[in-house]
Amino acid sequence: MTARTPDSARDIPEATVARLPVYLRALTSFAEEGTTTCSSEELAVSAGVNSAKLRKDLSYLGSYGTRGVGYDVEYLRYQIAREIGVTHDWPVVIVGIGNLGHALANYSGFRSRGFRVVALLDADPTRKDEVVAGLDVRSFEDIESIVAEHAVSIGVIATPAIAAQAVADRMVANGITSILNFAPTVLSVPDGVGVRKVDLSIELQILAYHEQRKSIAPASEDAS
Amino acid sequence: MTARTPDSARDIPEATVARLPVYLRALTSFAEEGTTTCSSEELAVSAGVNSAKLRKDLSYLGSYGTRGVGYDVEYLRYQIAREIGVTHDWPVVIVGIGNLGHALANYSGFRSRGFRVVALLDADPTRKDEVVAGLDVRSFEDIESIVAEHAVSIGVIATPAIAAQAVADRMVANGITSILNFAPTVLSVPDGVGVRKVDLSIELQILAYHEQRKSIAPASEDAS
DNA sequence: TAGATTGTTAATCGATTAACAATC
DNA sequence: TAGATTGTTAATCGATTAACAATC
Structure with a gap:
């Protein structure tokens, strides 16, 4: 033991x-x-x-x-x-096919690093029939059948912040247990569901904090 | 003291x-x-x-x-x-106007959270004269004058990995001291230059690791 | 055997958390 | 005064690092 x-x-x-x-x-x-x-x-x-x-x-x-x-x-x-678990590919769905969703769908790095985008979903019906990165954009309502068909456990949220929680809830209800969230909002999910957040503004703000301090800081390390 | x-x-x-x-x-x-x-x-x-x-x-x-x-x-x-230092806006340049650069240029969250995109740069001359998010895409060669003109200290790299180090070097040479790097590569920069990395595949791989363990893990917490 | 480099130990450092005195 | 909630303390936990014994 x-x-x-x-x-x-x-x-x-x-x-x-x-x-x-x-x-x-x-x-x-x-x-x-x-x-x-x-x-x-x-x-x-x-x-x-x-x-x-x-x-x-x-x-x-x-x-x-x-x-x-x-x-x-x-x-x-x-x-x-x-x-890590990337000796085989993981099927992934992307929800929210705006500018960022487009970029994610086209990102070749996913495929080569253990992920396969199996579906693109968007709530906006005017986006249906669009083809992005070789995939039809489908209705968000199709999530249940898609997750079941491809045994998807990882979802990517690239919607506006306002929609993200509802999307996450729906993902979880359909059996997705890992979420990568690009929407600038805190998601609440049940225990056992993994969430990671990528927040572009937050990254820039962290840089700004340090940038600001450079101008204020005493030149204590200045060896010239 | x-x-x-x-x-x-x-x-x-x-x-x-x-x-x-x-x-x-x-x-x-x-x-x-x-x-x-x-x-x-x-x-x-x-x-x-x-x-x-x-x-x-x-x-x-x-x-x-x-x-x-x-x-x-x-x-x-x-x-x-x-x-944090966001009571006034920070001017930012984005280099690499592919799918991701497009999305970043159009991201409204930057503006509302303390940042102003002042220029979009791309090394590919065929992209010049394109207008993205209301800004002309300009030659990467213009970086010197743009950084000087707008007093830019923060740069965003959205190029392919192969180009990222050269872009970073050029940014640093022109006085940029904070870099947000979306290219999947490790940048080396001098002391005093801040770098933050956003790596989409890495985030997914971290989720995959935990996802994989869920299927392996002994049901020690299972109360049913 | 001598040189190189791993895998591990133990010390240090930084982050989290619960608890509660201070104080509105 | 009684109730509420902050700001801080101190204990705990987790991550980093240097050093070196193990071993190729």
């Missing part, structure tokens, strides 16, 4: 989970360049973290390196992909 | 800084609804955090509430806006 869990299903800290995709991407770059082996230092530089943190993170997955040698790029890449 | 810094320029933890924009948004909602006063509990619910964390966060800014009563919505809203 107190021995380390031997195989999978260990408990990985949230901060580590958030970095695994970054490592995965760096390893994919290495593989594309033909690099077959790398050290924790090289991988760390490529991922923009320090190597102690990288090794600590990887240690939660298991022992996939070789002391004195480093990591096999392809092997580690696969192990991380497996841990 | 050991007394609390009396006025502004206190040291606010990063985690708090990242939440201030969320509080600001919640307060703006309250104001629009005509709510003039709120308690930490009400504001916390609206922002999706617990009230202890909210009060702790606000305590870094100062004492803007009244014990036994709560907060004046408009007053607190102004204090937070001032702390």
Whole structure:
């Protein structure tokens, strides 16, 4: 009981989970360049973290390196992909096909990184019959049959803020258990449903805060 | 020297800084609804955090509430806006006017939350003379004059990954000191330049990780 | 064997939370 | 005065980091 869990299903800290995709991407770059082996230092530089943190993170997955040698790029890449769960594609629906929904539907990075957009939904009936990124824009009312047909568990909300909660409720009612929310609003969902938020203005405001402080700050680090 | 810094320029933890924009948004909602006063509990619910964390966060800014009563919505809203630095608009340039750049250029939330898009730049000469969101798409070569003319310190990168580092270098060379990066790549910038990254695939992969574990996890919390 | 690099330990740092004295 | 709610304290929790023993 107190021995380390031997195989999978260990408990990985949230901060580590958030970095695994970054490592995965760096390893994919290495593989594309033909690099077959790398050290924790090289991988760390490529991922923009320090190597102690990288090794600590990887240690939660298991022992996939070789002391004195480093990591096999392809092997580690696969192990991380497996841990994240992107060795097969996840079907995804996007709701809200405005400017942002358009951009998301056309984003090729989803496909290459473990996701497949299976449907585009919009509540506005005038948008129906539009074709975006090779997919028909369908009525939001079709969500039930689409989620059932494709066994969708991940939904993306790209609607105006005012509509987002209702969309989330409807997603959850139809069995979606993970939501990526681009609408600038706080969603409330039942326990067990995962939500991540991408908020463009908030990111800019965080930059603005630091930007503002640059002009105020005493020049204490100024070595000139 | 050991007394609390009396006025502004206190040291606010990063985690708090990242939440201030969320509080600001919640307060703006309250104001629009005509709510003039709120308690930490009400504001916390609206922002999706617990009230202890909210009060702790606000305590870094100062004492803007009244014990036994709560907060004046408009007053607190102004204090937070001032702390973030969005009592006046920040000029912003967007580089890379593909699908995502289009969406960002048209995003009305920037304008209402402290930012003004002053120029859209793209390296592709065939995109010049296009008008997006009421702005001419201009050559990336114009960045120097535009940054100088509008005193731009914040840049948004919405180019393909392959171009992003060169764009960032050029931004930094021209005096931009804060970058919001949508390209799926790690940027390296000099000390003193702030970078925030928004990575759509990474957000989905984090959701996928948790989604995957739901099917694997032992039903230890299952009370049925 | 000597050199290199991992995986792990332990110390440190920062963030969260509950509880409550202060005070309206 | 009694009730309400803030602002702060202190305990806890989680994340980071440097250092190094293990081991290729």
